[in-house]
Amino acid sequence: MxxxxxxxxxxxxxxxxxxxxxxxxxxxxxxxxxxxxxxxxxxxxxxxxxxxxxxxxxxxxxxxxxxxxxxxxxxxxxxxxxxxxxxxxxxxxxxxxxxxxxxxxxxxxxxxxxxxxxxxxxxxxxxxxxxxxxxxxxxxxxxxxxxxxxxxxxxxxxxxxxxxxxxxxxxxxxxxxxxxxxxxxxxxxxxxxxxESWFSASAVLRQTSALWNTLLASHPELVEADYQSTVTVLKADDRVSQILDGLYLHAGAGLVPMGNIDTELSPQARAQTIAGWLRGPEGTPVESDLLTTPPGLSDRRWVRMIASEYDRAASTTT
Structure with missing residues (x-):
């Protein structure tokens, strides 16, 4: 008792x-x-x-x-x-x-x-x-x-x-x-x-670690030196925003328009394309519209999908 x-x-x-x-x-x-x-x-x-x-x-x-x-x-x-x-x-x-x-x-x-x-x-x-x-x-x-x-x-x-x-x-x-x-x-x-929010946020931080480290190595300005979230849920929200911003910067911030990318692909196919692009040669241009969150998906789910394909692409190449 x-x-x-x-x-x-x-x-x-x-x-x-x-x-x-x-x-x-x-x-x-x-x-x-x-x-x-x-x-x-x-x-x-x-x-x-x-x-x-x-x-x-x-x-x-x-x-x-x-x-x-x-x-x-x-x-x-x-x-x-x-x-x-x-x-x-x-x-x-x-x-x-x-x-x-x-x-x-x-x-x-x-x-x-x-x-x-x-x-x-x-x-x-x-x-x-x-x-x-x-x-x-x-x-x-x-x-x-x-x-x-x-x-x-x-x-x-x-x-x-x-x-x-x-x-x-x-x-x-x-x-x-x-x-x-x-x-x-x-x-x-x-x-x-x-x-559930804590477990979900922890899963986001764990799953997006490799993708975030790659983007942070190329764009260290993504992390503000005077602001670091200590709460797991807020840290996960910041991580999602930083990855989306990092992808946009990595694609040239919209300054390199491309006309040969099919943005009507399914979310899964788009995530695979983005993962292949990130694993490809440095500096390869990509259409920034391809990086936007597909309709019907939240930013968090979209980022997790990209991170999953990014990790899968790494295991395939090795």
Whole structure:
């Protein structure tokens, strides 16, 4: 149990740090702020379920700790309801503004009801209702991309919470392993986008190393001496920009027009042509339009494609 507690603590800390960090680098929106609130409230719930904290809150029978635990999940649910309302396409701006006021007020009223009645069923049904609403709204946003996978994970964790409370709305044991599973899934969902971004950026830096070193050897001005990114994601973005700039400079910066290059080639064929050109004799001119990112591809994906063909060309020649 101690090991699991530390795992939950680490994941919750990562979730809160990731969501607060997201707010510092992106303009705050209702959805981003609500996810951060949900992560913080979930971390509080995770703390309350640990025996040490539970004994401090409720040294006698543990009922107060259970009510505080459910209260934390009410806050998580209220934040989740705001996220779902913001994502629901049928909600107008005016309706969303009203919901932004009413949903927190409903959560506060629910917390007061739990306190006055000493009954967690009021909070349980609020959590279940919000969970079902979020599941209905969120299913359409599940997709095979970082955000879609994060939404799928969040909904999976929410589904576990709803199932636990539906099994017994009037009484729950915070130390139930299913609560731990729900917290772990939700924590991973809250920080999965940032985790995937880090792994993707690391892959870009690793895959483009040979291509970048070649261009940097010919054009050392690509790297500014007074600016070096230390964050992996930003470093990868800088690497992509530097490679695109380096390719343009290597092609003569558009000063050597060529009329015999077919720019209607497929992206893969263009990447192979560029790799062959880079591996060819120094100073061979190439049409700069060939280097531009093809429609439908991001700059990062285009650069990775060129780097892959560049490495493949090296292994072929050797």
């Amino acid at each position: 101690t090991g699991l507690t530390w795992v939950i603590a680490a994941l919750c800390a990562a979730a809160v740090g990731a969501r607060l960090g997201r707010l510092t680098i992106r303009p705050p929106s209702l959805a981003r702020s609500s996810v951060a609130v949900a992560a913080i409230a979930m971390t509080a719930a995770a703390a309350v379920r640990t025996p040490t904290v539970a004994v401090v809150i409720s040294p006698n029978d543990g009922s107060l700790a259970t009510r505080v635990f459910i209260g934390c999940w009410v806050v998580v649910s209220a934040a989740t309801a705001l996220i779902a309302a913001a994502a629901w396409p049928r909600v107008s701006r005016r309706t969303l503004t009203i919901a932004t006021v009413l949903i927190p007020l409903a959560a506060i009223a629910d917390l007061i009801a739990i306190t006055v009645t000493d009954n967690i069923a009021v909070g349980s049904w609020f959590i279940v209702a919000v969970g079902v609403f979020a599941l209905v709204v969120g299913l359409r946003y599940i997709a095979w991309n970082p955000l879609g996978r994060a939404i799928a994970g969040y909904l999976a964790g929410l589904l576990v919470v709803v199932a636990i409370l539906l099994a017994n709305p009037s009484s729950t044991d915070p130390t139930n392993p299913w609560w731990a599973i729900a917290i772990i899934i939700l924590s991973l969902a809250c920080c999965s986008v940032m985790i």
